[in-house]
Structure formats: C-alpha cells, structure tokens
Amino acid sequence: MRLQTYLNDFLSLIYPKLCLGCDAPLPKGSKYICPACHYNLPKTNSHLSDDHLFKEKFQGIVPVKSVLVYAYFIKDGIMQQVLHDLKYNDNQEIGRMMGRWFGHDLLLGGYADSFDLIVPVPLHPEKLKNRGYNQSFAFGEGLSEVLKVPVKEMLIREKNLASQTRKDKVHRIQGVDGIFAATNADSLNGQNVLLVDDVLTTGSTLISCAEPLLAAGISSLSIAVMAGVK
C-alpha cells in the first residue's frame, strides 16, 4: 500500500496530472480541476432564482418547477473541457464529481427534500454502444449521492422499443413527438422527478423527455444540467 503511494507520487512528479481548466499541475487531493478553477467555475446560480433565462426555454411548452443549471457553457471554457472529458475520455468520475458539487449547492439552496427520483436523459443506443456509458447517468449518480435520492433509467428512446413485448407496452407511456417513452410508467405516478442531462442548449431533448414523464402522472418535474448555453 505504502509502496503504491510512493510510486504514485513518483509518477506524478514525472507525469503530473493537469487541471482541465488551466493546465497547471494538480495539487495533491485535487482531481481533474484545481481549487482555483473550482472556485472560479462560471456558476449560473439558477438554483437561487426562480426567474432566469434557462427557465424561459421551457415556458409555455412544459410545466417545469425548477430549471437548475450548474455552470455556463462557454466556448473553449472549462465546462467544454469537462464535458469533453466526460464524453470522449471515458471519464465518468468527472460527471459524478460535478453531480456531487452541484448536489451540495442544491442542499445549501434549500433543495434537500424536493425530489423523489432522478431520471437521466437516455443516450442514443448507438452512442451508448460506442461509449459504453451514459454521461448523464454519471452526473445523476453524483447528485444522487449527495441528495440521497435514487437515480433510475426510466426513459427509453422509442426506436429501442420495437422489440419489446406487447405486455411491456401496457406499462409504458410515449411522448407526443414519439421520441422517448417512459418505462415502468406506473411507478412514476405522483413522483417529484428531477430530469438530468449533461448540457442544455435549446431544451428540445429535455422537452421531449418531459412529455412521457408528465403523461405518466408525475407530481412535479424539475431539470438539472451540468452546463447551460445562454
């Protein structure tokens, strides 16, 4: 064990792990992002205000209780690096880390008892096959750890449902645009759902996901994303 620690210290002298934000060598105890870049993350603080530009993307389309965006997505900024590492460098842990960080902010912001269930936006089956994991699920896992709310895959891309039996169809509910369906829809009834995704741009994917959840009779819908494009 001790030898391993020495070896790791030695290796990090030769190949120091660098901060995703500023490329500086990471101090001991920091993972992926140095303390200065963590402190300076372009947070939106959307969880502290009910009236903000991210919520406007959903207004008049789907009833959303809270739209919670951890940080702004800025071109060539730190969140672009984080998302790239999460999606293309097999770094699920950075998604969980972001989820934990945001989870702590949400607890401090009064969201301790707001949700019953965290539901990630499902990945396209082909992408899932290539990547091997759903990055939104990793973010949901981090949130789940801190908020003490379970995270479950409850949505499926409708394309994927073709092979399911008729019996399964009774228990699923499809959105009006037919892209996503809720599986095991009965269990969603009355739940306060936090729908999570890695990035929010126009909101169209999240809106498509919201439809079958609302149709399944959930009590409230909120949205949490790692990064939002203004």
Ligand SMILES: [Zn+2]
């Ligand atoms: Zn840094």
